[in-house]
Amino acid sequence: MRIKFEVNGTKVELDVEPRVSLADCLRDTLRLTGTHLGCEHGVCGACTVIVDGAAVRACLMLAVQAHGEHIVTVEGLSNDDALSPLQASFRKHHALQCGFCTPGMITTAHALLTEEPDADAERVREVLSGNICRCTGYIPIIKAVLEARAHYAGEDAPP
């Protein structure tokens, strides 16, 4: 099927089989391999991307369902010049070990703080409960997200 959508600000148009998940389309066709696939059935959260502002699991969405949507992947949340507030905070707090879950943590946290810059510790814990870290480094991840909140409250919040 011919589909068009926007990913990280770039318009793309491609042919895709209906059965291809958005995650596989991003990784295999568009070579955006920052989106990681852990479980492929909606449990681990590693493949989280942002679809029209909402964090969703890219393994539970078909690429054909993305037709007409605006997608942001973890690649769209960084730039070559400087660390983003979330990246800097994750680095400061050692909020990753093996790094496999990190793209999903970053996209989820970005969507949350964009919508709720005043999210408290309990809310951050609740939201991140949908993302599994097998190194079990949850405490530093929560600290990192909480510290990054300040950057989302002001007018210079990341896009």
Add this chain to the structure above:
Amino acid sequence: MKFPAFEYARPTSLDAALGLLKVHGADAVLLAGGQSLMPLLAFRLAAPGLLVDLKDVPGLGAIGIDAEGVRLGAFVRWCEIDRNARLAAAHPLLVEAIGHVAHYQIRNRGTVGGSLAYADPAAEMPGIAVTCDGEIIVMGGAGERRVAAADFFLGALTTCLEPGEIITGLRLPAWPKDRRWAFLEFARRRGDFALAGTALYYDLDSEGRAVDAHIGVIGAADRPMRLAEAERAINGSAVDADSIAAAAEAASLEVDPMEDFHAPVAYRRALVQTLVARALTRAAG
């Protein structure tokens, strides 16, 4: 696993969607939020020939609140129930229960109609529909029919939906302002399907006695169910330690839990007893 091969259609009207179901019969499966269907496909537990995406079908996404009660369109997503400030006043039990559905990312996609159609015995939306005398609105080739939620769920993952029918919405009767209510569930990890849960409410007569008690449970049988014996133990009584203990004990005997690797039957009975007692205590407080 990767999904099995299927065709995909995105009709732009309910008639077109019904037409596709008529042509393809049981080979076609409806797709709304996909948060139950996609895992089924990934596990190869379902292999439909055609997915009919309801995203572009107009009129399925509305939340209506009026004197008759609450109407949720089939395509209403969990996050939209969270964000609707009027719903919290119009039906607090619904909003509290839906707050327990799955995780953040799934709540951004999962829908009312999808959960009703999937009919997981531990899911919150079917539990609320059954507990609150909900009515499921179904459109088929012969027109619209309304099914009492109590008759809709036939067993685990089984409903009375006929081939060619589409759930268009759910109606919940109006909620009196002074109603006493509570929702509690227990899962080993946040966002998991509950091992068991209860949604309950009652009204108070002028003497302070409970009337019209509705005590529903999820995860305690092959479908969501109301507990007539537990309700009888509360109706006509003050909701105090004695009536709560009697209702909770009745509840534990009345449920019909399934044995699985998550918990044995005896554990689930005990859990129902504890949850009903705690929920009634909370409602009374």
